[in-house]
Amino acid sequence: MINLARAIRAQEGSASRLVLQWTGGQVRLVGGADCSFDQEERLIGAVAVVLTFPGLEVVERAQAVRRVALPYIPGFLSLREGPAYFDVLSKIVNQPDVWLFDGNGIAHPRRMGLASYVGLKLDRPSIGCAKSAYFPFRQPAERRGSSTVYKNGKGEQVGICLRTRAGVRPVFVSPGHRVDLRLASKVVLACSRFRIPEPLREAHRLSRALF
Numbered sequence: 001m002i003n004l005a006r007a008i009r010a011q012e013g014s015a016s017r018l019v020l021q022w023t024g025g026q027v028r029l030v031g032g033a034d035c036s037f038d039q040e041e042r043l044i045g046a047v048a049v050v051l052t053f054p055g056l057e058v059v060e061r062a063q064a065v066r067r068v069a070l071p072y073i074p075g076f077l078s079l080r081e082g083p084a085y086f087d088v089l090s091k092i093v094n095q096p097d098v099w100l101f102d103g104n105g106i107a108h109p110r111r112m113g114l115a116s117y118v119g120l121k122l123d124r125p126s127i128g129c130a131k132s133a134y135f136p137f138r139q140p141a142e143r144r145g146s147s148t149v150y151k152n153g154k155g156e157q158v159g160i161c162l163r164t165r166a167g168v169r170p171v172f173v174s175p176g177h178r179v180d181l182r183l184a185s186k187v188v189l190a191c192s193r194f195r196i197p198e199p200l201r202e203a204h205r206l207s208r209a210l211f
Helices: 004-015 075-090 116-124 181-190 196-210
Strands: 028-037 043-052 058-067 100-101 126-130 145-149 157-162 171-177
Touching: 004 116, 028 075, 028 196, 043 075, 043 196, 058 075, 058 196, 075 116, 100 116, 100 181, 116 126, 116 171, 116 196, 126 181, 145 171, 157 181, 171 181
Parallel strands: 028 100, 100 126
Antiparallel strands: 028 043, 043 058, 126 171, 145 157, 157 171
């Protein structure tokens, strides 16, 4: 079991080192990472995929499986899943310009969601695209591309609530590391043929097939 007080201090310290600016050039490759669990065997399987942008053709896939070291604790998902992501991302040869994660970036009580945690540790541009809300939000209009401001408990904007397809539930987009909100929103929307961006859909499909 982790020392939560120590973990909170570590998250707060790490958040102060985040860079929320995009200094890269044109995005040509985008990556997606997701994981699944074998609860009986206490295993986590992570999959990473790299796609062309904006064409969204798969150019590389990788997978990694390891033991689950920690239970799920709200607010500390990164400590449970992060090691598996480090394993699988280290296998990627064609490193993308930006990574998408099925989780939050700075849309987190201590601005250190999964995307921020992994992005900061690896010093790679990262975006959080979560399927569920961490904070209260206002629904965007029904048309594709509509968005509303997404704020944390302190009233600070930490992302947007984005409608990636007309008539479907929105997703919650936040910068992770080395990305600003404008680029994060642009990449997520451009990658979305359905509700979930294609890099994450493909990573999710492959991770579910591991067990």
